[in-house]
Amino acid sequence: MRNHGTDFYDNDANFEKYMQRRQWQENANDTLEKPVIMELLGDISDRHILDLGCGDAGFGVELLKKGCAAYVGIEGSRKMTDASTSNLTAYNNGTVLHMRMEEYTYPRDTYNVVISRLAIHYLQHIESVFRGIHQTLKPGGKFIFSIEHPVITSTLQPSGIRTNWVVDNYFIEGYREQQWLGGTVHKYHRTVEDYFMALTGAGFRVASLRESRPVREHFLTEETYERRRRIPLFLFLEGVKNG
Template sequence: MSERGSDFYDNDAVFQTYMERRQGQDNANDTLEKPVMLELIGDATGKSILDLGCGDARFATELLGEKHNGLSYTGIEGSTNMVQTARKTVQGLNARIEQSYLEDGTYPVDTYDLAISRLAIHYIEDINRLFHSIHGTLKKDGVFIFSVEHPVITSTLQPSGTRTNWIVDQYFVEGYREQQWLGGSVHKMHRSIESYYMALQNAGFRVEHLRESAPQRAYFVDEETYQRRQRIPLFLFLSARK
């Protein structure tokens, strides 16, 4: 594919819609995805952090803030709109933002204690190469934690944008699936849970945790939204150690 996943956010209308949605009450990122990521990360005190597909880098303010006290933060992001926003976000912090597609990023050897990626790797076709790069850039005992759209979701993407059912089909037929989302057309890579797991092992990682986005009532304002989120997993999380 000639277009990379992060290019989707350089459509200004899409970018604005996305940023507005992220502010919405009970949005899935804040109620389902971020709590699990924070739980898996645990104490980030004194750690040098690499964030792959960092978006607007709001997460940097939490990881480097009083709660986590991370040592330093490097974000890699391909979207120009996101990079411009991210650089404003991290002003005054021990952080830098590198504009690059993840496949083309700079991964210096034995540099980071913690590598994270939130909902970006499902845009990447060759995760084997990427995971090898991440393994190499981590220090000994470094940890890689990422979230992706759950394979149950990517296996049911429909080009029309109108989901008629949640029937998983062609699960083991991996490849890009087209989705109409936020007023634009985006391609996400569907792969099985097994493929994510094996890619980590093949890169030399020891997988420590596998999580799904089971909703926790405390993070929801609306009861109906909480009940709806129990129907199907939206996100998959894996944590692995070098």
């Protein structure tokens, strides 16, 4: 049986390397992914937020500081869950549950916002999860998620700075394997159309589709900025529950 994506982070070496990578000043999460997520979220004052694949819940701490009413994180990695529990210690309205998002029982009409940052591409099946998310949102609530862009997941390559970008096997959906940070990462490739259809099939109205277009002010060096202009690393979608 193939490992879940969360298993990658329960390896001590992988976990340490990932946490070190997140400290890089020009890491892609902070320069390309987070700015778009923040734009899509807008004002989160008094919002009840569910975060699927919350990692160490560092983002949850930020949301609580910005005034969200309650934050619940779902995390499948035991090491990440321990880190997130530690980070949320000071917040009575911040909680993390150790389970995979496929296993969570989505309570009806509970949250204003569901977010998932760079986690859904680890799932083999997304349709049932999307239906659960739709169920757990209050009317008018929104589901915002980011994934590795399908032009990347279609042809995953070994780690390192790429100099050539090849898109191949795009319409061959399914399992992909990548060597990253010295370990093996397991992901699932889907097309942009697949994600769109899964959202609408679950009952969402698609309100936004964004890509990780770089903004110069988020980068320290011109070199990194120019390199990031070559290819979209991330895709973002926002679904709204009518009502």
